[in-house]
Amino acid sequence: MTCHCLLLIMVFYVFHQKRARGQLLFTKVCDHLNLLETDYFGITYRDVENQKNWLDPNKELKRQIRSGPWNFAFNVKFYPPDPAQLSEDITRYYLCLQLRDDVVSGRLPCSFATHTVLGSYTVQSELGDYDPEETTYSSELRFAPNHTKELEDKVMELHKTHKGMTPAQAEMHFLENAKKLSMYGVDLHHAKDSEGVEIMLGVCSSGLLIYRDRLRINRFAWPKVLKISYKRNNFYIKIRPGEFEQFESTIGFKLPNHRAAKRLWKTCVEHHTFFRLVSPEAPPKNFLGLGSKFRYSGRTQAQTRRVSSQIIRAAPIFERSSSKRYTMSRSLDGGRSHVTNTRIGSRHRWRGLTKADTGSGPLTWECTCSSLYRPLSRSLSLTSTFFPPPVLSGQGNANGDSDPGVLMSAQTITSETTSTTTTTHITKTVKGGISETRIEKRIVITGDAGDIDHDQALAQAIKEAKEQHPDMSVTKVVVHKETEITPEGED
Numbered sequence: 001m002t003c004h005c006l007l008l009i010m011v012f013y014v015f016h017q018k019r020a021r022g023q024l025l026f027t028k029v030c031d032h033l034n035l036l037e038t039d040y041f042g043i044t045y046r047d048v049e050n051q052k053n054w055l056d057p058n059k060e061l062k063r064q065i066r067s068g069p070w071n072f073a074f075n076v077k078f079y080p081p082d083p084a085q086l087s088e089d090i091t092r093y094y095l096c097l098q099l100r101d102d103v104v105s106g107r108l109p110c111s112f113a114t115h116t117v118l119g120s121y122t123v124q125s126e127l128g129d130y131d132p133e134e135t136t137y138s139s140e141l142r143f144a145p146n147h148t149k150e151l152e153d154k155v156m157e158l159h160k161t162h163k164g165m166t167p168a169q170a171e172m173h174f175l176e177n178a179k180k181l182s183m184y185g186v187d188l189h190h191a192k193d194s195e196g197v198e199i200m201l202g203v204c205s206s207g208l209l210i211y212r213d214r215l216r217i218n219r220f221a222w223p224k225v226l227k228i229s230y231k232r233n234n235f236y237i238k239i240r241p242g243e244f245e246q247f248e249s250t251i252g253f254k255l256p257n258h259r260a261a262k263r264l265w266k267t268c269v270e271h272h273t274f275f276r277l278v279s280p281e282a283p284p285k286n287f288l289g290l291g292s293k294f295r296y297s298g299r300t301q302a303q304t305r306r307v308s309s310q311i312i313r314a315a316p317i318f319e320r321s322s323s324k325r326y327t328m329s330r331s332l333d334g335g336r337s338h339v340t341n342t343r344i345g346s347r348h349r350w351r352g353l354t355k356a357d358t359g360s361g362p363l364t365w366e367c368t369c370s371s372l373y374r375p376l377s378r379s380l381s382l383t384s385t386f387f388p389p390p391v392l393s394g395q396g397n398a399n400g401d402s403d404p405g406v407l408m409s410a411q412t413i414t415s416e417t418t419s420t421t422t423t424t425h426i427t428k429t430v431k432g433g434i435s436e437t438r439i440e441k442r443i444v445i446t447g448d449a450g451d452i453d454h455d456q457a458l459a460q461a462i463k464e465a466k467e468q469h470p471d472m473s474v475t476k477v478v479v480h481k482e483t484e485i486t487p488e489g490e491d
Helices: 022-032 090-103 112-127 149-160 167-178 257-277 301-308 453-470
Strands: 003-006 012-015 040-045 053-054 071-076 187-192 198-203 208-212 215-221 225-231 236-238 249-254 324-332 338-344 363-372 377-386 406-416 420-431 434-448 476-484
Touching: 003 022, 012 022, 022 040, 053 225, 071 090, 090 112, 090 167, 112 149, 187 257, 187 453, 198 257, 236 257, 257 434
Parallel strands: 003 071, 363 476
Antiparallel strands: 003 012, 040 053, 040 071, 187 198, 187 249, 198 208, 208 215, 225 236, 236 249, 324 338, 324 476, 363 377, 377 434, 406 420, 420 434
16 A cells, blocks of 8 residues: 655655554655754644544554555644744745645635735745736735635735845745734634533644634633543643632533544643643553553654754755756865756746855855746856854843844845846844844846856856955855746747
């Protein structure tokens, strides 16, 4: 039997070992996605009642899905309260893909204004700067459950204001807006209260939420919850006494069946452990003990942040889902080159580095050579990113003037000649008490097919940048060779 796991990039990962444990499938998928911050994610499957369940990493696949089809999905399990604290842009990208699906499916309700803001950042991330010659491109992307012309026009209007914004920056703005939504990261479960009224129980990073008719009517923060339990199809919460109360109170809810009650209980255990504890609780050792032996066995958020802070690999270069590119990487020190081919979509003009290094790292270049079939012209796009030595800002956190990772200023400077366009984007941020300035320069040289000597243009651009920044050295050149072919059936 073959297992199929649907990834967030809308591609199936095929797995053939049904006797393997869930952890092996999860590890294989994360390796395939080049993902290191894996603890926020998980794999889901549908049971015979078509209810979503999280794959248990410690159990064999065949014990969790008794009969076919063996279909799984890779999803975000724990939504980080502050996505800016994720270490890698690739992690934030997959979180963005999950949230886009949540928005379009209606699981994450938004107002019209929020739909337009999120949609504009989605278009900027996937398609680059606004192009007046392509007025219908946003129709290729969905921004809401009910996609209307009015919504599309407003998205396009906001998209015009994001000129020069890199995909990583657009995704960060998307996440900063999405995390403020009231239903962000809430896992909903159908239930009834003590009076038999239909309600929804929501589990999230901060606690348990009670909804009636799509309105939140109560909230139990994790510090206020003493105990959660279930018996048959009943789910119970024991609440800590309030300031003017003497006794604890227990609130009960009725779930559709025993499996639903246990599923809700496990979700609460996992969320409480991940977001509230420093390390997971050890499983009970009493062999004859009653009750479920289930315990969350993964890393907590505190452990995940510590591990993520120690990631030392170079920022992974990855493709957004709507790009069509042929990529070749080459190192000036004789390193190996590789060619990758990804599909889906039609255009992507701006591609900056996907992760800003911290500290005074070496100068890194990204060179993009575009060869378009329809217009007989070529362009050489050279993007350079470099970081001056960080300036310690001891007062940043001492007096509360600046939070870690706060964007202090941003500036974009553009200069043009008859054949050259130079765009310099300067951002200043304060993170962990360190002031960091990031300078990203993009040089585009255009001309007829035979007019451009790419090697000479690249050498000249590197020479000019080194003269402007003599304290830095070039250690790596990444060359992207793009080809855009007219689809079949078009003139």
